[in-house]
Structure formats: structure tokens, C-alpha cells
Amino acid sequence: MAGLNKWIFATHGFRYPLLLSSLHMLSGVAVGYPLGWARGPSPPAPRPRARIYLLSLTFCTSVALGNLGLSYVQLDVAQAVATTTPLVTLLLSGLLGGRRHHPLQYAAMGPVCAGAACSIAGGLRFHQPGCGFLLAATVLRALKSIQQS
Numbered sequence: 001m002a003g004l005n006k007w008i009f010a011t012h013g014f015r016y017p018l019l020l021s022s023l024h025m026l027s028g029v030a031v032g033y034p035l036g037w038a039r040g041p042s043p044p045a046p047r048p049r050a051r052i053y054l055l056s057l058t059f060c061t062s063v064a065l066g067n068l069g070l071s072y073v074q075l076d077v078a079q080a081v082a083t084t085t086p087l088v089t090l091l092l093s094g095l096l097g098g099r100r101h102h103p104l105q106y107a108a109m110g111p112v113c114a115g116a117a118c119s120i121a122g123g124l125r126f127h128q129p130g131c132g133f134l135l136a137a138t139v140l141r142a143l144k145s146i147q148q149s
Contacts, residue, residue, distance in 0.1 A: 005067055006075040017067035025060050055147045062140035065133045072130025080116035081134040087113055088142035097146060 008014045070078050087109040093099045 003075060006070050006078070009071050015071070017071045018064055021060070021064040021067045024063060051147070055144060058140050058144045058147060062137045062144060065137035065140065069130045069133035069137060072127040073134065077131070078134055081131065081138055082141075083116040084113055085138050085141050085145075088138055089145045092139070092142050093146050093149075096143075 005017075005020060008020065009017070014020065066078070066082075069081075087106075090101055090105060090109065094101060
């Protein structure tokens with residue numbers, strides 16, 4: 001999806017990343033509601049519904065921030081930042097959820113993050129706000145994983 005969005009930004013000069021995010025979400029609603037209606041069961045109770053809305057808000061915000069970041073930086077930089085999502089998920093689950101992870105899980109993240117850093121080392125065009133958007137999107141993707149579990 002990130003590759004397609006970057007192609008839209010770069011090839012067609014599309015300058016409205018939040019509009020693209022909105023269209024993405026609206027298409028999800030346009031498909032999701034008819035499928036939910038066809039399935040038939042009643043809507044969830046208020047407490048689970050609030051959790052679903054919070055998860056939806058987290059997901060939509062991460063997509064929007066990712067698209068904002070893509071409009072400023074190269075795709076390989078965005079992909080390298082996105083590879084750190086499992087590490088951020090481990091850290092957030094420990095900080096927010098109090099979960100304890102095996103040290104080998106943290107050690108396994110080292111080569112992944114180092115490989116991502118090496119892949120962009122030669123051709124990095126750093127744009128501070130764009131990378132900030134991508135980092136925020138990465139944190140929200142990690143938070144979304146924690147919310148889903």
C-alpha cells in the first residue's frame with residue numbers, strides 16, 4: 001500500500017495525502033458496512049464498541065501520518081522506518097501492558113533494525129517533518145497491535 005501511495009504522490013504529483021487517507025478509509029467503510037449488514041448479527045455492546053472505535057481511530061491516524069510522511073521522504077526511508085514496528089511493539093507492550101519479553105526477542109530486533117539502517121545508508125535524503133510523521137505512524141501501528149491483542 002505504501003508503494004502505491006508513493007507512486008501516486010511521485011508520478012502524478014498528488015499533493016493531498018490526507019485526502020488519499022480519507023478515500024482509503026471511506027472505501028473500507030463502503031465495503032465493510034454492507035458485509036457487516038449481510039452477516040446479520042447485532043452490533044457489539046457499548047464497551048466493545050468503544051474499543052473498536054479507539055482501534056479504528058488509531059489505525060486511521062497511523063495511515064494518515066504514514067501518507068503525510070510519504071509525501072516528504074523516499075519510499076525506502078519509509079519502509080526502513082516501518083521495519084522498526086516490531087521493536088516499538090515490544091517496547092510499548094512492556095511499558096503500557098507490563099508484559100515481560102524474553103531477551104532473545106529484543107536481540108532478534110537488532111539485526112532487523114540494523115539491516116534497515118544499512119539499506120538506506122547511502123542515499124538518505126532526510127526531511128525532519130516527514131520522518132517525524134513516519135515515526136509517529138510507526139508508534140501508532142505498534143499501539144494498534146497492542147490494542148488488537
